[in-house]
Amino acid sequence: MTAPNLIVTASPHLKDRDTTPRIMWTVTASLVPVVLSSAFFFGISAILVILAAMLGALLTERALSKPGTLQDGSAMITGLLLGLSLPPGIPLWMAALGGAFGIGFGKVIWGGLGQNAFNPALIGRAFLQTAFPVAITTWPTPGGSFFALKGDLFAFPFMHPVSDVVTSATPLGLFKFEQKLTSVVDLVLGTTGGSVGETSALVILICGAFLAWKGYLNWRSPVSILVTVFVASQVLHFLNGKYPDGLFMVFSGGLMLGAVYMATDMVTVPTTNKGRWVFGVCTGLIVVVIRVFGGLPEGVMYAILIMNAFTPLINRVTQPTVFGTVKLKEAK
Amino acid sequence: MSGHQHGAPAAPTPDAGSSTARLLFTLAFFGSLAGAVLAYTYQKTLTPIRKFAGEKVEIAVKEVLGSPARLDTLFLVGDTLSRSVPAGVDKLEAVKVFIGINDKGERTGVAVEEAAPGFANEVRLMVGFDPATRALTGFKVLAQSETPGLGDKIQKDSSFVARFVGKLVTPLKGDKNQTTDPSTVQTITGATITSKAVIKVINKAVDTWKPRLDAYAKEGGQ
Amino acid sequence: MTTEALTTAEAAEPIVPGAPPPQPLWLDFWRGIADDNPVMIQMLGLCPAMAISNQLANGLGMGAATIFVLVCSSLLISLLRSVIPTEVRLATYILIIATFVTISDLVMQAYFPLLSKTLGPFVPLIVVNCIILGRAEAFAGKVKPMRAMADAFGMGIGFTLALCTISAFRELVGSGMLLGYSIFGPNYEPWVFMIMPPGGFLTMGLMFLVMGWWSERKKAKLAGVAA
């Protein structure tokens, strides 16, 4: 018998096949249909916006982080999700800036992957929302030629977008400011105004279900968000007909994208399953409160960010009960 | 005390404790000195402060009423209007309505102060309107803390202010698009809430003050 | 006062417990601007440093008011340091400071009404600015008037400089202007973010980051030399 080339490692010697990069890249891959649907509705503009956001995120990660962190794919997801949550006509420099801001202040400065308390994509989005409130609420009309540029994509960096945009309000905006409801069929299919990747609720839902089935997404927070939003708005609708019904609320705006892809970012939501329920229910309630009573038509981004801030607290109070300690507590 | 200067321990008294009388005296002395100094400063600065406050209101009134020849001021006493300041209230702080009168002695409009919650905080306006026709003569922002560059257009964008002149408050409505409706105003893109707050303030002003003015007119006051 | 008595007084100075060690006057002054900058190093007075720093004019106004209160109160406290009993010194300091704050508030209302309006309650809030009470307690109450003044000026200018840096940055990026004059031209897309509250925190954070980066670099260099 020949002496084998032995190595010695610590137990356990077996390992589940999933790795962090594998999770990240699967999530990225699952977003491909969402990107394709956005390209279908908004043409080349959608692709350009997504690419710009990704470029901003990846370059910042490359410049500020330790070498080799690009491979884990998390910066890619941040850029992709940010791009999907922006209006298709936003100047590209803004999209890239948002990506850079999200990665820089939302992730790298916290110590990199796994340490940040807030979702970097949403930090980038919130920054853009606050910094350029007009550009980010200018919604071009979907449809038209594939190669037609919507809005002033190529505005000179740091300069005002100049060309006029053919705008159409988002369903939520229409409702908030003009009390007009959009049909649920349009919302589900996505033939409405809105951000690049948030319009087609159906595609997102299918992609999310696929991820959940593969086990790369914890279904608890998205399910609790969607159910809470539906129930809460249905109750409001029942109390006073001027408030929108549950179906409209669930399928409009960025709720689907937020619930499926942003409220499941493992780093920034509670680690405990109990905590994920709490997170989801609270996020859903805040979404309804902001949409119905707040000044903004859409509140998913803010709701998730606010609950991100609560995450360490939720984690703390929802720690699992250690095996064999229930009796001890009772005895005390 | 400061919490940040832990390095400085309380100095022990050199003369082994001052008497309570001395402590009280010191505090009383400095207290009265401070009071005196402040009273003096207050007297000195009161005139310019009041002048500025008065001027500010006057400028606003003149602006919303289109520089009338003469201004009449009515004060709110209880729920009715009166020519005299209610007892015990400073003239500057009393709730009042300004009536613009042109050189022919006709009433051109009235100006009142009104406020409502905006996007960030309260929006306070001077609203000028003609109580007879419910037509707006203009408005001026007295206080707001809306989003800079967006919501604050209600103060800084004169074209927005101009959109309101001549509109009928029956009541006033807002719309995203350009409109020719006499009681609809185009809102600011991206600042719908603030625009609506302005509209709300105007509606509130007309709704609360028109009955009071009508009642006052019925009683024969002019 | 004879020369001899003066020498005795000089020698007696460090006996006051907790009194700062003797130093050249210019160092008393310089310390507040650089090594002991109230905002950047001691992290005092952060509230006004962020709350009113969205325009350079505000920073200047606030800085001026603070310098006024700081210098006047330091001078007065230093002058009266032997009169005020230790037990009630803090109460007296607060009285003195509050008086000067109210004076500056009234004067601003009267002669700079617009600035006073934008600064709002932050002028009277100078009373609780830890810098002022801190200097009174740690310095002015224990040294001679000249040193107290130098220190107060230094601290005040240090505070104002920090304030101006922050507010200039925020105004420049947030509206493309400085003191109301357009710098980047009419087509500049302002980052409204910077003049909103999160921008205040961010700008301050950036300053601390730059300082942190600088001190890390220095540390690394020292380590490199040592190695």
Add this chain to the structure above:
Amino acid sequence: MIANLSWIFFSTLLINNFTLAMFLGLCSFFGVTTKMDTGWRLGAANTFVLVMTAVAVWVLNTFVLAQAPYLRTIAFIVVIASLVQIVEMAIKKFLPVLFRELGIYLPLITTNCAILYLALTQTTRGYGLVEGIVYALGGGLGLTLALTLMASIRERLDVADVPAMAKKMGLVLIIASCMSMAFMGFAGMGSG
């Protein structure tokens, strides 16, 4: 009335949060938020003093200061300092356990600008007694919320691999910025 009070409460708690939007009480916000327990305890103590101050300020404004508005700042700061002192003594005497936990933070409250800010704005806005108390409650709870959240995030960061340059204060301010940004989502609430 109820609508007005709830507007005061929620706008102070969420939209114009004392810490995150008005930049008040930052010394304690940055200074004592390394542990969550101290964070929320300080917040609770602050809330208590805020409510007491609101009552005291109402009394002062109604009965004492009407004739001498120029003495407001002095009167308020003296009242606040005494209040804190009284509260400290009362807690020490009647709730010694709580005092042991809160003791070192109580004097810090005097220099917390949120208290004086409350006194001043309560005056300029002409709030009555009930409005003042609700305002103080909103402000105090907002403060507590910000302190607790900040502390819980910082506790989590204790085990994180934060870059050296951000360790001291930089990151804490970035966190504050992010939280402030998140709370901007409530803007415009109650105006719709």
Add this chain to the structure above:
Amino acid sequence: MAFFGFAHGVHPPEEKGLTSGLPIRRMPYPAEIVLPLRQHAGKPAKLCVKVGDYVERGDPVGLADGYMSVPIHASAAGRVSAIDLWPHPDGSYAQAVHIKVDTYSMQAARPRLVPRWEGLSVDQVVKAVQDAGVVGLGGAAFPTHVKLAPPKDYKVHTLIINGAECEPYLTSDHRTMVEYPERVHFGCRVMMHTLGVTKAVIGVEKNKPDAIAALERTKPKDLDITILPLTVKYPQGAEKMLIHAVTGVEVPSGKLPVTVGVVVQNVGSLAAIAEVFDTGLPLIERIVTVTGHGLTRPANLIVPVGTKLKDLLAYCDGVTKDASEVINGGPMMGMAVANLEAPVLKGTTGIVVLTKDEVRNEKVYPCIHCGRCLDACPVFLNPSWLGDLARVKRYQEMADNHLADCMLCGSCSYVCPSNIPLSQLFQASKVALRRIQTAGAA
């Protein structure tokens, strides 16, 4: 019996098919056996032979040193050729007795008196079991006689027999149950008699239907023995998990099973007890599963204790080219062996040879707080948070977060997508914590 399983846990690939169908074979005696004196939990045995002595099979070479200790017996007849420090499977060196196996010996044990268990008092049974050197054969090697005499303060009502064998690859217990069910039942009878309990439950994972069938078939009519099929999950065989699965009761944190009136024993140990009261032979050989994709011919073997691993592997036709790690025990909790000179011990359940592809990927990513370890931990700890604490060396806080309840089952490490060696960190932290506590006490 509310539950037949437990919450959480993981599902590593079982890989038991390699050996589960192979009958147990006896391995021929090697040329030399090495018997470390430290083979069990508790004090090592006391040496009682010297170089040059001739020992028969079953003669003691080390005697029990106190109550928490058992003797070590020669597993083959031969001459003591050396007593020295020799590689121990745990990676250290330990005092060991070398016996040069007598090739011409019949390898028959000395004739001995077989005790009749029915007539013995509890103390005598305990003594007999201790003298026979019986320890838990599930891996921990806890002296079995100690379990036979639980503290008098507790009333034991159930004997639970652990036939779960949840570790992947291993089939030694499985084959024991299939081929020697009578011995299991006999050992069970002795234990029940000694403990004075009337009820016994044998827990067997559902993936061993042949074992369940064999046990059912041979079940004695006069005893209340239940054979309970358990869900297939790792670590179903952990003592506390098994008790929870069988009785629905959680053993209080930091307490022994006996506090809830339960004694747990491994099927292998029962067979060993049966051997003691059947033939009088002490524990000198055991059933070892030699398996893994890195091994040419996997097998279930009766191996004399003290056989060197290299001899064992050679008997199985050696390892394949891509073999990269040899593990003493199961792949989840077993330890990698650095030196194949180390011998098989009483507690060696199996030897697994892993290939390059199976060995953990060593690139460690930061914790992304995915929460998978929380779902995996059988004792409901928060390994993610504990891991963070361990990284910054906050051991005291780890203790406050129930580090002591961690049984190092490795489920968290197994699921961690970031490859964080959680269970290794916890082991190190436990050591560090003990050091801190001793230092504090001193």
